[in-house]
Amino acid sequence: MNLRFTIRPNEKLALRDPESSELGRKIVRQGLILMHKIGYEHFTFRKLAAEIDTKEASIYRYFENKHRFLLYLLTWHWNILEYTVIVSLRNSYDSVEKIRALIRIVANEAPDLDDETGLDRNALHGIAMAESSKVYLIKEVDEVNREQLFKPYKDLCGRIAGLFGEYAPNYPYPRSLASTVLEMAQLQPYFAHHLPALTDVGKDDDPDKLISFLENLVFSVLDKYAREKS
Amino acid sequence: MNLRFTIRPNEKLALRDPESSELGRKIVRQGLILMHKIGYEHFTFRKLAAEIDTKEASIYRYFENKHRFLLYLLTWHWNILEYTVIVSLRNSYDSVEKIRALIRIVANEAPDLDDETGLDRNALHGIAMAESSKVYLIKEVDEVNREQLFKPYKDLCGRIAGLFGEYAPNYPYPRSLASTVLEMAQLQPYFAHHLPALTDVGKDDDPDKLISFLENLVFSVLDKYAREKS
DNA sequence: AAAAATGTGATAGTTTTGCTATCGAAAAAA
DNA sequence: TTTTTTCGATAGCAAAACTATCACATTTTT
Numbered sequence: 030m031n032l033r034f035t036i037r038p039n040e041k042l043a044l045r046d047p048e049s050s051e052l053g054r055k056i057v058r059q060g061l062i063l064m065h066k067i068g069y070e071h072f073t074f075r076k077l078a079a080e081i082d083t084k085e086a087s088i089y090r091y092f093e094n095k096h097r098f099l100l101y102l103l104t105w106h107w108n109i110l111e112y113t114v115i116v117s118l119r120n121s122y123d124s125v126e127k128i129r130a131l132i133r134i135v136a137n138e139a140p141d142l143d144d145e146t147g148l149d150r151n152a153l154h155g156i157a158m159a160e161s162s163k164v165y166l167i168k169e170v171d172e173v174n175r176e177q178l179f180k181p182y183k184d185l186c187g188r189i190a191g192l193f194g195e196y197a198p199n200y201p202y203p204r205s206l207a208s209t210v211l212e213m214a215q216l217q218p219y220f221a222h223h224l225p226a227l228t229d230v231g232k233d234d235d236p237d238k239l240i241s242f243l244e245n246l247v248f249s250v251l252d253k254y255a256r257e258k259s
Numbered sequence: 260m261n262l263r264f265t266i267r268p269n270e271k272l273a274l275r276d277p278e279s280s281e282l283g284r285k286i287v288r289q290g291l292i293l294m295h296k297i298g299y300e301h302f303t304f305r306k307l308a309a310e311i312d313t314k315e316a317s318i319y320r321y322f323e324n325k326h327r328f329l330l331y332l333l334t335w336h337w338n339i340l341e342y343t344v345i346v347s348l349r350n351s352y353d354s355v356e357k358i359r360a361l362i363r364i365v366a367n368e369a370p371d372l373d374d375e376t377g378l379d380r381n382a383l384h385g386i387a388m389a390e391s392s393k394v395y396l397i398k399e400v401d402e403v404n405r406e407q408l409f410k411p412y413k414d415l416c417g418r419i420a421g422l423f424g425e426y427a428p429n430y431p432y433p434r435s436l437a438s439t440v441l442e443m444a445q446l447q448p449y450f451a452h453h454l455p456a457l458t459d460v461g462k463d464d465d466p467d468k469l470i471s472f473l474e475n476l477v478f479s480v481l482d483k484y485a486r487e488k489s
Numbered sequence: 490a491a492a493a494a495t496g497t498g499a500t501a502g503t504t505t506t507g508c509t510a511t512c513g514a515a516a517a518a519a
Numbered sequence: 520t521t522t523t524t525t526c527g528a529t530a531g532c533a534a535a536a537c538t539a540t541c542a543c544a545t546t547t548t549t
Contacts, residue, residue, distance in 0.1 A: 045496095052498080068398035073535060087498055089537070162392050168298035170453045183456040201459060202472045208450060208457040209443055209476075216442065217435055223400045226413040227438040229431060242432045246439075250479040275526095282527075303506060317527050319508070494547070499540105506535070511528105518523070 041176055042101045047091050055081045056088055058147060061102055065152035069099060069160045099156070100164045100178055105148060106157045107181035110134065111188060113142055124196035124256075125248075131192060132243045135214040138236060158215045186211060193247070197254035206250060210243055217242065271406055272331045275321050283321055285311045288377060290318075291332055295382035299329060299390045329386070330394050330408055335378060336387045337411035340364065341418060343372050354426035354486075355478075361422060362473045365444040368466060388445045416441060423477070427484035436480060440473055447472065 040046065047053030059081050064072045072095060074088040092098040113134050118127045133139045137154050165179065173179065189207035193200060200206070217239055220228040230238040270276065277283030289311045294302045302325060304318040322328040343364050348357045363369045367384050395409065403409065419437035423430060430436070447469055450458040460468040 050497085070397060074537090075535070084499055085536090086500085086538080090497075094536075159396050162396065165454060166389050166392065166449070167300060174454060179454060183454070186457050202475070203459065204456070205443075205447055205450075205458045205460055205472050206476075208446070209439065212442065212446065213435075213439055216438070219396070220438060224395060224404060224409060224413070226434070227416050228435045229433065230435055242435050245432070246436075246476070246480055249483060250476055253479060280526085304508090305506075314528055315507090316509080316529080320526075324507075490549100492547100492549080494545105496545075497543090499542085501538100501540085503538075504536085507533090509530105509532080511530085513528090514526090516523105516525070519521080 039104065039178060042097060042104060042178060043091055044093060045091050052083060052087060053091055056091055060098060061152050062149055065155045069163055099160060102156055103161055103164055104181050106153050107185050111185045113139065114188060116142060127192055128196060128247060129244060131189060132240060135211055136239050136243060138240060158219050161215060193251060197251040198256065200251055200254040210247060214243065269334065269408060272327060272334060272408060273321055274323060277321050282313060282317060286318055286321055290328060291382050292379055295385045299393055329390060332383065332386055333391055333394055334411050336383050337415050341415045343369065344418060346372060357422055358426060358477060359474060361419060362470060365441055366469050366473060368470060388449050391445060423481060427481040428486065430481055430484040440477060444473060
């Protein structure tokens, strides 16, 4: 199976495939970096156009608006995450090991797999942390969802829930726990950096605290329902 | 102790106290309803001005911008929540009971206390669910935080963490668990309504599923560290 | 090879949003 | 009563969000 094919975003997301032209690739690569730098609210197609020496309207040929552009970037992120999960857990048959590995991946503590995307992975992670909820916390959520554009996030969540179900088949809330872990893997480090009163996971000095918090959370919940006690 | 005094938002949040004039009160009451109806992104002071038959610039006299206005509304929400927690747990001496009551409150399943605020509590809850993360997921988060404007949220989180600590003094992540519960009490019902693949808590038909999920989560985590096993 | 269709980036708009300077009437203070 | 302050209204600007259209190049069709 080919990586590039596997993790390519939904065609409906972009008006034209940005990977098919030099300008399209520049929009995505530089747009990712610019949005990470100035944030979603301050990001505009005009500013991006100025940076890559083109015009606003040219960018509108590729993306309907900046919300779709953010969704395009996050789709990459979610696809890369799920792909990393699949590849990393391929050779593991122990549920506990799989869940532990999974938590490291969603907490961004696993090494990046080689890819040919040429995307700035640090910027992508930063955007996932600070901007991801803005793609679904909108009035248009149902329309966007009808276009299947949240499928990558749902698939990732479903896969994680599946792993939880494998370990503890009778736990009644595997999907809620999966979305909780995904959301908190983003939010707790953000709190640690900006609103430390809301968290116990330290700043960048101890990245393992996030892992410990999530592992403790997941296994505390699941162990009561586990197939066999550890 | 006087309710109105207790839950009054920080003065720095508004340029002028909106409770001090007829127009100010209309801005807050009608603005709350309008934002709930059309969402934060589509909400503008111009549209609100048209609804309450005044001019945009008059609203700018009360609030610097719509972000501050949202923060003002959420401050009410957080203050009301914390006040409800204080009042509801006043006569309870059992940690388990207190945590159970607390979860019902943050899950919006506790009856509203009487207040004289005249705010649409349903709209306020809707805004807390769909818009609350937009107040801190911004580039300016550190500046806003320096102005102490997140204090009500931190206080609420701290109070919940305190209850967790009372029940399980050695649990190392009470604040992270508190913010997790607060965030998920908003997000899981939102998912249930719009992106049901991300959750197991049902739609509006069974509101108790959210409570069950959160109770199971919290007690699973804390019981291992509990002062005395139940 | 000529003509038609298509794709692509640039130009030049419009509308909406976000915000500010200023004015005059009314209320409060002196 | 005069003076000051407050408050809502008017008008307008700059940036952001989005669109219509053009010119040219490439590809496709005949």
